[in-house]
Amino acid sequence: MPxxxxxxxxxxxxxxxxxxxxxxxxxLGSYLVRGGPGAGKSTLGLHFLSAGVAAGERCLYxxxxxxxxxxxxxxxxxxxxxxxxxxxxxxxxxxxFAEAQSYDIFTPAEVEREPIxxxxxxxxxxxxxxxxxxxxxxxxxxxxxxxxxxxRQMISFLRFLVERDxxxxxxxxxxxxxxxxxxxxxxDGVLELAHEPLGRAIEVRKLRGADFQxxxxxxxxxxxxxxxxxxxxPIATKQAADFAQISSGIAGLDALLGGGLExxxxxxxxxxxxxxxxxLAMQFMKEAAAxxxxxxxxxxxxxxxxxxxxxxxxxxxxxxxxxxxHLRLSKIxxxxxxxxxxxxxxxxxxxxxxxxVVMIDSVAGYELCLRGEDLRSRLHGLAKYLQNLGIxxxxxNEVEAITGAFRATEARLSYLADNLVFLRYLExxxxxxxxxxxxxxxxSDFERCLRAFDIDTRGIRVGEPLSGxxxxxxxxxxxxxxxxx
Amino acid sequence: MADxxxxxxxxxxxxxxxxxxxxxxxxxxRHCIKADSLARLDAQLAAGSHFALALVDISGFDAxxxxxxxxxxxxxxxxxxISPRQSADLRRxxxxxxxxxxxxxxxxxxxxxxxxxxxxxx
Numbered sequence: 001m002p003x004x005x006x007x008x009x010x011x012x013x014x015x016x017x018x019x020x021x022x023x024x025x026x027x028l029g030s031y032l033v034r035g036g037p038g039a040g041k042s043t044l045g046l047h048f049l050s051a052g053v054a055a056g057e058r059c060l061y062x063x064x065x066x067x068x069x070x071x072x073x074x075x076x077x078x079x080x081x082x083x084x085x086x087x088x089x090x091x092x093x094x095x096x097f098a099e100a101q102s103y104d105i106f107t108p109a110e111v112e113r114e115p116i117x118x119x120x121x122x123x124x125x126x127x128x129x130x131x132x133x134x135x136x137x138x139x140x141x142x143x144x145x146x147x148x149x150x151x152r153q154m155i156s157f158l159r160f161l162v163e164r165d166x167x168x169x170x171x172x173x174x175x176x177x178x179x180x181x182x183x184x185x186x187x188d189g190v191l192e193l194a195h196e197p198l199g200r201a202i203e204v205r206k207l208r209g210a211d212f213q214x215x216x217x218x219x220x221x222x223x224x225x226x227x228x229x230x231x232x233x234p235i236a237t238k239q240a241a242d243f244a245q246i247s248s249g250i251a252g253l254d255a256l257l258g259g260g261l262e263x264x265x266x267x268x269x270x271x272x273x274x275x276x277x278x279x280l281a282m283q284f285m286k287e288a289a290a291x292x293x294x295x296x297x298x299x300x301x302x303x304x305x306x307x308x309x310x311x312x313x314x315x316x317x318x319x320x321x322x323x324x325x326h327l328r329l330s331k332i333x334x335x336x337x338x339x340x341x342x343x344x345x346x347x348x349x350x351x352x353x354x355x356x357v358v359m360i361d362s363v364a365g366y367e368l369c370l371r372g373e374d375l376r377s378r379l380h381g382l383a384k385y386l387q388n389l390g391i392x393x394x395x396x397n398e399v400e401a402i403t404g405a406f407r408a409t410e411a412r413l414s415y416l417a418d419n420l421v422f423l424r425y426l427e428x429x430x431x432x433x434x435x436x437x438x439x440x441x442x443x444s445d446f447e448r449c450l451r452a453f454d455i456d457t458r459g460i461r462v463g464e465p466l467s468g469x470x471x472x473x474x475x476x477x478x479x480x481x482x483x484x485x
Numbered sequence: 486m487a488d489x490x491x492x493x494x495x496x497x498x499x500x501x502x503x504x505x506x507x508x509x510x511x512x513x514x515r516h517c518i519k520a521d522s523l524a525r526l527d528a529q530l531a532a533g534s535h536f537a538l539a540l541v542d543i544s545g546f547d548a549x550x551x552x553x554x555x556x557x558x559x560x561x562x563x564x565x566x567i568s569p570r571q572s573a574d575l576r577r578x579x580x581x582x583x584x585x586x587x588x589x590x591x592x593x594x595x596x597x598x599x600x601x602x603x604x605x606x607x
Binding site: 102110 | 497499501502505506509542544567569590591592593594
């Protein structure tokens with residue numbers, strides 16, 4: 001895969017990682033994969049070699065720790081094809097211990113280095129691999145008498161491989177007691193894997209002479225091997241602006257919104273629990289379906305069955321929309337998803353199905369995916385990515401206060417929204433009523449008043465502007481006549 | 486130049502150590518005879534074999550190793566004693582029983598090569 005600079009890129013076999021690397025690893029370089037135990041270093045190497053074989057390249061796995069049989073078994077468990085990958089197994093056999101081959105006359109560095117070096121040189125000269133995975137290179141540290149010698153040997157060794165037209169991936173075992181700074185300096189790139197209580201991640205720390213997408217990106221290790229979820233970058237999808245207005249299908253609501261909502265905008269619907277936020281967004285999807293468009297709903301809290309039942313009750317034909325391929329309803333369990341993973345799922349589905357409307361329900365659920373990351377920047381990235389695809393994005397934001405002093409959002413998110421629609425409860429003449437209003441709309445004028453809002457079996461109804469009242473935003477309005485001086 | 490035909494005697498209780506020393510000298514075109522017990526060492530001494538050099542790793546042997554070192558010295562065999570640790574007592578014992586030098590493990594190959602080549606040349 002040629003990169004913009006003309007340097008040939010080699011796929012790592014992990015599509016998400018290739019995207020972060022701008023197409024793959026630049027050929028004829030040596031790259032360090034570092035991380036603690038269980039971080040996925042070897043799995044990454046298996047993908048790298050498997051991709052090489054698929055591309056018709058000669059691939060060599062040099063193992064200094066695990067046996068070939070064990071590595072092949074692991075690859076099989078992760079369904080990574082290793083047929084065609086050559087192995088140079090320099091790991092110690094069980095005989096090493098059983099036959100009491102221990103010695104102390106010379107240092108291991110002096111005894112082991114020469115035969116190991118000779119085996120590698122012989123194998124490389126004979127096989128001429130185009131991809132080499134060395135796992136772990138840090139084993140060579142024990143074969144050097146000091147750090148200076150180790151550094152010299154490794155620079156020479158990596159150069160030996162690269163000069164024979166190989167692209168090299170090698171691992172280091174990162175620990176607090178044993179630094180691998182020297183390896184980072186001598187490599188052309190550094191891929192860092194993290195396995196932390198909050199989730200797994202990968203970060204490209206260095207890629208000499210090539211652009212890459214910085215930052216930490218979520219990854220998953222499972223029966224299919226490693227999947228990397230690059231963080232969404234809105235700029236990567238910037239398309240021609242499409243701000244055509246779409247109707248809600250409800251005259252009163254359209255009037256409130258100055259004609260409707262625009263495509264390619266982010267609408268935050270804010271309000272307390274049970275007030276009708278999700279149903280309001282579903283109303284726009286109903287209209288989208290009537291135009292033959294596809295909508296996606298990601299529900300973090302409610303089960304799709306519950307949403308469908310409510311839609312049945314208020315005249316939104318969600319089941320028919322699903323059957324016609326105009327609606328996809330997904331339940332997201334936030335604790336099973338990292339934010340990058342969720343974002344990439346939304347991206348992939350939005351692009352696959354050509355979605356024109358997407359609802360994230362809700363902010364609180366999405367926040368659970370973040371494991372402490374900054375909510376505003378992450379939600380910004382996702383919403384703007386979709387917006388740049390010309391999609392009308394709905395973000396549902398629940399506020400805890402049922403009545404009382406008005407707050408549109410409780411997480412300083414209002415800047416994200418092009419349109420800020422709020423629903424709230426009012427107490428009028430001792431009865432609880434719902435109202436809808438618009439606080440902000442970037443692309444058109446809108447009504448600066450509240451309208452009555454109700455949902456029943458006939459669907460959503462938006463009444464005339466509430467006039468003759470004051471204190472609406474406090475939740476307990478009074479007739480204007482009772483205004484005090 | 487020492488007798489090119491004479492072998493080097495390697496004495497030690499660790500078979501792997503003896504193998505490594507043998508490989509080390511084989512790379513320098515030197516034939517070695519190994520003795521991994523006092524009984525085998527006694528057999529070599531009784532046979533009156535002539536050795537170009539003897540290396541005795543005292544690890545795993547008791548004080549009975551010292552009279553054998555003395556016998557090697559008495560037979561004009563250049564002798565190097567190899568000690569498992571830095572010890573003034575072991576060094577004194579080794580030199581007192583005819584050792585040219587007392588080396589401490591692990592040995593550096595480069596240093597051992599330089600030392601033995603000099604001794605063999607003498």
